[in-house]
Amino acid sequence: MRVDIVSIFPDYFAPLDLSLIGKARGTGLLDLSVHDLRTWTSDVHRTVDDTPYGGGPGMVMRPEPWAAALDAVASPAAQLIVPSPAGRPFTQADAHELAELPHLIFACGRYEGIDQRVLDEAAARMPVREVSLGDYVLFGGEVAVIVIMEAVTRLLPGVLGNADSLTEESHAAGLLEAPVYTKPASWRDRAVPEVLRSGDHGRIARWRRTESLLRTAARRPDMFAAYPPESLDKFDRAA
Numbered sequence: 001m002r003v004d005i006v007s008i009f010p011d012y013f014a015p016l017d018l019s020l021i022g023k024a025r026g027t028g029l030l031d032l033s034v035h036d037l038r039t040w041t042s043d044v045h046r047t048v049d050d051t052p053y054g055g056g057p058g059m060v061m062r063p064e065p066w067a068a069a070l071d072a073v074a075s076p077a078a079q080l081i082v083p084s085p086a087g088r089p090f091t092q093a094d095a096h097e098l099a100e101l102p103h104l105i106f107a108c109g110r111y112e113g114i115d116q117r118v119l120d121e122a123a124a125r126m127p128v129r130e131v132s133l134g135d136y137v138l139f140g141g142e143v144a145v146i147v148i149m150e151a152v153t154r155l156l157p158g159v160l161g162n163a164d165s166l167t168e169e170s171h172a173a174g175l176l177e178a179p180v181y182t183k184p185a186s187w188r189d190r191a192v193p194e195v196l197r198s199g200d201h202g203r204i205a206r207w208r209r210t211e212s213l214l215r216t217a218a219r220r221p222d223m224f225a226a227y228p229p230e231s232l233d234k235f236d237r238a239a
């Protein structure tokens with residue numbers, strides 16, 4: 001997968017040199033380039049913003065540098081991802097979709113955002129997704145891109161050592177993950193649920209599914225309501 005990130009703060013992406021994303025870059029699973037938007041400015045002050053038409057607070061990112069940047073990094077297979085508080089909610093399903101794509105371009109907005117014509121112009125040549133990571137406002141899109149890059153990269157074949165982890169995790173099957181435990185069997189007088197130490201894999205699977213359903217019902221009624229009723233098995237805590 002090829003990924004191009006355009007930002008006025010390229011140093012924000014140093015974390016993408018670390019851990020499994022850094023390894024994916026090293027092995028060639030991920031071809032990631034980070035670009036400074038100011039590369040495509042033409043004035044001595046390398047200006048990327050200006051005052052908003054219609055008035056209002058703050059500044060808006062100028063279209064010209066963005067148009068030149070996108071022209072420079074685009075490819076016929078590229079899709080543009082723009083984190084925005086006004087975007088569609090980003091979900092695990094979106095992460096799976098993006099993980100299948102050959103080329104992602106991330107545009108990191110700052111200030112009050114990017115001139116809308118940049119997105120309109122881009123949409124004439126490639127799919128454009130404005131995505132939100134939650135109902136809050138950040139200083140810019142950089143942190144959101146790091147989050148999306150983690151969610152997507154871990155789904156790329158070969159990145160996670162144990163691909164099985166992807167089947168059990170939260171949101172994988174439309175449910176939240178069951179609680180997890182490790183040694184010691186008893187810690188500060190708190191014991192690991194006996195079923196998990198029973199060796200009875202059928203019981204363990206039922207217990208985990210029940211815990212997932214209960215957690216989802218309690219913490220994410222929206223997800224629980226969307227869970228297909230035919231998939232609901234009886235709550236069997238006597239697993």
Ligand SMILES: Nc1nc2cc(Br)ccc2s1
Pocket residue numbers: 083084085108109110111112113132133134136137138139140141142144
């Ligand atoms: N939650 C989010 N806030 C912001 C702010 C800016 Br400025 C750009 C992108 C995003 S995504």
